[in-house]
Amino acid sequence: MDDMVNEKVYRATLHEQYEGLREAELQCTLMIHRHHATSDLICPPVFDNVMCWNVTRAGTNASQPCPGYIDNFRINGLAVRRCMENGSWYVNPETNSSWTNFTDCFPDQSKRNSVNNSLNIIQTIQVTGYTISIVSLVLALINNILFIKIVRFLYKRLKEVNKSSHFNKTIILKMARTVCILIPLFGVPDIIFVLLSFWFDVEYLYAEMFFNSLQVVQEFWKFIYRCKKTEQNKTGCRRASQPSLSEETTVA
Numbered sequence: 001m002d003d004m005v006n007e008k009v010y011r012a013t014l015h016e017q018y019e020g021l022r023e024a025e026l027q028c029t030l031m032i033h034r035h036h037a038t039s040d041l042i043c044p045p046v047f048d049n050v051m052c053w054n055v056t057r058a059g060t061n062a063s064q065p066c067p068g069y070i071d072n073f074r075i076n077g078l079a080v081r082r083c084m085e086n087g088s089w090y091v092n093p094e095t096n097s098s099w100t101n102f103t104d105c106f107p108d109q110s111k112r113n114s115v116n117n118s119l120n121i122i123q124t125i126q127v128t129g130y131t132i133s134i135v136s137l138v139l140a141l142i143n144n145i146l147f148i149k150i151v152r153f154l155y156k157r158l159k160e161v162n163k164s165s166h167f168n169k170t171i172i173l174k175m176a177r178t179v180c181i182l183i184p185l186f187g188v189p190d191i192i193f194v195l196l197s198f199w200f201d202v203e204y205l206y207a208e209m210f211f212n213s214l215q216v217v218q219e220f221w222k223f224i225y226r227c228k229k230t231e232q233n234k235t236g237c238r239r240a241s242q243p244s245l246s247e248e249t250t251v252a
Contacts, residue, residue: 020069028052043083056083066105
């Protein structure tokens with residue numbers, strides 16, 4: 001039990017995993033293109049989205065060390081892939097696709113067993129993730145459309161404002177300047193956090209959550225300030241509409 005806990009595993013960041021997978025897929029694609037079909041009963045080279053498998057004789061198992069570019073894979077583990085007697089790779093009936101056995105690549109027995117028991121859960125999470133991504137994309141498009149409408153509104157008002165109406169023109173110019181200042185800030189934090197995710201696994205999430213919490217607090221204080229300012233403007237309008245004492249004396 002102690003040997004299983006202390007066994008060595010590969011450590012790789014998200015960026016290193018992404019680069020490793022991309023390089024493995026590129027090398028495997030070149031191998032597949034160089035492969036020429038023969039009359040022998042063999043399984044052709046294939047990339048299983050993790051590692052590349054060379055030509056394998058029918059009715060045998062192909063094995064190779066677990067890839068070092070995948071985080072938490074065992075250094076001494078072996079990945080296994082079955083070539084069937086008919087010259088085709090083994091197809092998992094649950095996923096209806098060719099399958100590689102990575103259970104020996106995981107550092108403990110519980111994780112090895114969870115691979116075979118969690119395929120449906122993984123597929124559900126994948127579909128849910130794609131759905132959330134599509135919804136987020138639609139919301140982002142709506143946000144961009146509203147922003148374009150705001151810019152068009154400001155542009156039309158600038159054209160329609162009378163030159164003698166200096167007060168209204170000044171307000172619109174301030175609004176336009178505020179919008180222009182916000183333009184580069186819309187995507188800058190998201191771009192920064194996306195880039196950080198390639199080099200850091202969890203650390204960047206804390207920075208993102210902290211930044212988002214500051215945004216919430218900032219928007220809350222902005223809302224309070226606007227409410228107070230609106231109330232002050234209403235009070236000023238009421239006072240301005242009431243005649244002063246000197247005016248009443250003059251009229252009398």
